[in-house]
Amino acid sequence: MFDLxxxxxxxxxxxxxxxxxxxxxxxxxxxxxFSQVKNIRxxxxxxxxxxxxxxxxxxxxxxxxxxxxxxxxxxxxxxFETSRALVNLGLExxxxxxxxxxxxxxxENYSLFDxxxxxxxxxMFYDPQTFFVAKLIAPILFISFKSYLVSTVVLSWLSFFGIxxxxxxxxxxxxxxxxxIAFAVLFLPSVLFWGSGILKDTVTFSAVCWxxxxxxxxxxxxxxxxxxxxxxxxxxxVLASVKPYILISLLPGAIVWVFYSRISKIxxxxxxxxxxxxxxxASIGIGIGLLAALGDKLGKFSLEKMLVTASVTQKDLKQDxxxxxxxxxxxxxxxxxxxxxxAPAALIVGLYRPFIWEARNVVMLISGLENLLxxxxxxxxxxxxxxxxRRFFKVLLQNPILIFLLSYAVLxxxxxxxxxxxxxxxxxxxxxxxxxxVSFLLILNYYLGTDAIARERQSRLAAKRLKGIxx
Numbered sequence: 001m002f003d004l005x006x007x008x009x010x011x012x013x014x015x016x017x018x019x020x021x022x023x024x025x026x027x028x029x030x031x032x033x034f035s036q037v038k039n040i041r042x043x044x045x046x047x048x049x050x051x052x053x054x055x056x057x058x059x060x061x062x063x064x065x066x067x068x069x070x071x072x073x074x075x076x077x078x079x080f081e082t083s084r085a086l087v088n089l090g091l092e093x094x095x096x097x098x099x100x101x102x103x104x105x106x107x108e109n110y111s112l113f114d115x116x117x118x119x120x121x122x123x124m125f126y127d128p129q130t131f132f133v134a135k136l137i138a139p140i141l142f143i144s145f146k147s148y149l150v151s152t153v154v155l156s157w158l159s160f161f162g163i164x165x166x167x168x169x170x171x172x173x174x175x176x177x178x179x180x181i182a183f184a185v186l187f188l189p190s191v192l193f194w195g196s197g198i199l200k201d202t203v204t205f206s207a208v209c210w211x212x213x214x215x216x217x218x219x220x221x222x223x224x225x226x227x228x229x230x231x232x233x234x235x236x237x238v239l240a241s242v243k244p245y246i247l248i249s250l251l252p253g254a255i256v257w258v259f260y261s262r263i264s265k266i267x268x269x270x271x272x273x274x275x276x277x278x279x280x281x282a283s284i285g286i287g288i289g290l291l292a293a294l295g296d297k298l299g300k301f302s303l304e305k306m307l308v309t310a311s312v313t314q315k316d317l318k319q320d321x322x323x324x325x326x327x328x329x330x331x332x333x334x335x336x337x338x339x340x341x342x343a344p345a346a347l348i349v350g351l352y353r354p355f356i357w358e359a360r361n362v363v364m365l366i367s368g369l370e371n372l373l374x375x376x377x378x379x380x381x382x383x384x385x386x387x388x389x390r391r392f393f394k395v396l397l398q399n400p401i402l403i404f405l406l407s408y409a410v411l412x413x414x415x416x417x418x419x420x421x422x423x424x425x426x427x428x429x430x431x432x433x434x435x436x437x438v439s440f441l442l443i444l445n446y447y448l449g450t451d452a453i454a455r456e457r458q459s460r461l462a463a464k465r466l467k468g469i470x471x
Contacts, residue, residue, distance in 0.1 A: 013068060017149045024150050025057060028157050045171055045178060052167070052186040053160055059192040060156035064149050066363070067197070076198045078121045080141070080148050082134040083198075087141045088117035101135050104128070132241045133200050148198075156196040162209035163435075169213050170439060173401055177446050184438040190367050191431045204243050205432045211235040211250060219258045245415050246432060253407025255279060260400040343414050350413025350430065351378075351437065354423045367427040377441040384448040395447045402440055409437035 032053050040046035067074050089112060090097030096112045103109060105126045113119050124130045137155060144150040167185040171178045195205045214231040217223045239246050256279050352375050356368035385392040396402055412433040420426045 013064070013149055014147075017147045020145060020147050020150045021061070021153065024144070024153060028057070028153070029053070032157075043168075045168055048167070048178075048182050048186060049164065052164065052182070053157070055187060055192055056156050056160045056163075056196055057153055060153045060196040061149070063193055063197040064152050068148075076152075077148070078124055079130075079134055079137065079198045080151065081118065082120035082124045082131070083138045083141050084146050085113055085118040085120045086134060086138045087146060089113060090138070090142075092117060101138075105131060129242050130200070133198075133203055136203060136238075137198060152196070152198050155198060155202060159195070159202050159206040162206040162213070165213045166209040166435070169216055173399075174443055174446075177443065180442040180446065181439060184442055185435045188370065188434055188438060190370055190427060191434050193363070193366075194428045194431045199428070200242050201428055201431050204239060204246055207235045207238040207242075208246060208250070208432045211239065215254060215258070220261055246412065249408055249412035249415060249433070252411065253404035256407065257400045257404035260403065342418060346414045346417025347410065349417035349420070349426070350415075351409070353426065358423065360423075364423055364427065367423075374438065374441065377438075377445060381441060381445050381448070384445070388448065391448060392444075395444060399443075402444060405436040405440040409433045409440060413437075 029050075033050060036046050036049045039049075063076075067076050086097060086100065089100065093112075100109045100112060105128065110120070110122075110125060120131070120134065124134060137151065140154050140158070141151050144154050163185060167181060170181045170185060174181060191205070195202050210231055214228040214235060218225055218228040218232060236247065239250075259279050352371045354364055354368050354371065356365070356372050359365040359368040413430070416426065416429045420429055
């Protein structure tokens with residue numbers, strides 16, 4: 001294994017890494033191309049496979065270069081250096097490495113590292129959620145010769161499989177708009193950039209994709225229950241280990257999706273309409289009750305401590321040392337009532353900010369342009385909902401997965417808006433729910449659009465004519 005320990009990643013990329021990158025990229029793309037050729041014969045969606053993967057790998061390389069040459073470091077480098085120290089420890093003593101990986105962080109475990117292995121960043125080592133990510137990527141560093149550039153590309157490649165499965169699942173529900181779904185799931189610029197680096201967000205976004213796909217296969221299609229049950233458990237474990245609040249955002253909509261998929265078979269429209277808010281409110285109540293009951297067992301992710309953490313973080317991220325990249329929705333009391341009072345402002349923040357005029361650099365500008373698009377699509381959707389509310393609710397009731405997508409996006413955006421007052425953090429934290437939100441907007445706008453309405457009317461007329469002929 002090549003030793004790149006003397007490389008200062010904050011300043012440059014070692015020439016040997018570029019050689020490794022070419023070798024690994026050719027290898028990964030070769031494997032992927034073989035998979036595309038094998039599957040495209042019976043699945044036309046695979047025409048997007050290599051395009052999505054190329055966009056993902058390209059974004060990973062750009063991400064590395066931006067953090068090395070523009071930001072001169074950051075959390076991604078800290079994750080890498082912490083994981084690299086763990087790999088070095090394993091090369092010297094596997095027993096020590098396993099001890100660090102599978103026992104709680106402690107001063108005794110930290111003392112196992114020395115100058116030859118390098119030291120993990122202390123703020124990461126002593127934070128179980130953060131250190132979990134460093135432990136998770138350690139095997140990737142090992143097979144990547146401890147190269148930051150190559151490790152990022154390999155992680156990006158591995159994370160793509162969950163995203164691809166989500167894309168295929170969505171296209172199964174809505175095959176007529178595969179191009180729109182491809183944009184929402186595979187090609188959103190901010191998701192490609194922030195979801196392709198060595199960060200929590202890459203891991204959690206992939207876990208969210210696997211959660212949705214496995215839940216669909218397990219509860220809706222009822223296929224391969226053992227395999228999908230294992231995938232669901234693993235994805236829940238990863239999310240609970242890194243960002244448990246994502247599970248809180250997923251739970252209510254997921255319950256409605258699963259239960260309403262069964263209720264939708266009932267003919268009574270009244271029961272269908274009444275059941276959705278009942279199930280949704282009940283699921284939120286169950287979630288809050290579960291959080292309150294577990295209490296201190298959840299540590300800083302207990303209900304009370306989560307609200308305190310969100311309130312404190314929101315205040316901290318708008319301090320002067322963030323150089324004008326902060327914003328303010330106002331302080332709130334760390335209670336359920338205080339959070340609910342700020343929910344509307346937090347929702348706007350999570351869904352649509354930074355606005356384009358709030359951009360201070362190229363990364364923020366791209367995010368601002370995206371948010372402008374989301375705002376436009378939302379405005380069009382609201383207009384169509386007002387002009388034809390009956391059709392809006394009809395489409396929504398016929399598509400419980402849309403209720404799930406909307407619920408997840410709204411709850412997640414509120415939590416992000418409450419706990420974030422810095423645009424740099426905001427654009428990164430948003431990516432796990434953005435594909436769900438954009439998919440919801442594009443799908444519903446399609447079915448409420450004039451072209452879709454005209455096609456549906458033509459189909460009904462054709463069916464009536466056919467019925468008249470046959471009778």
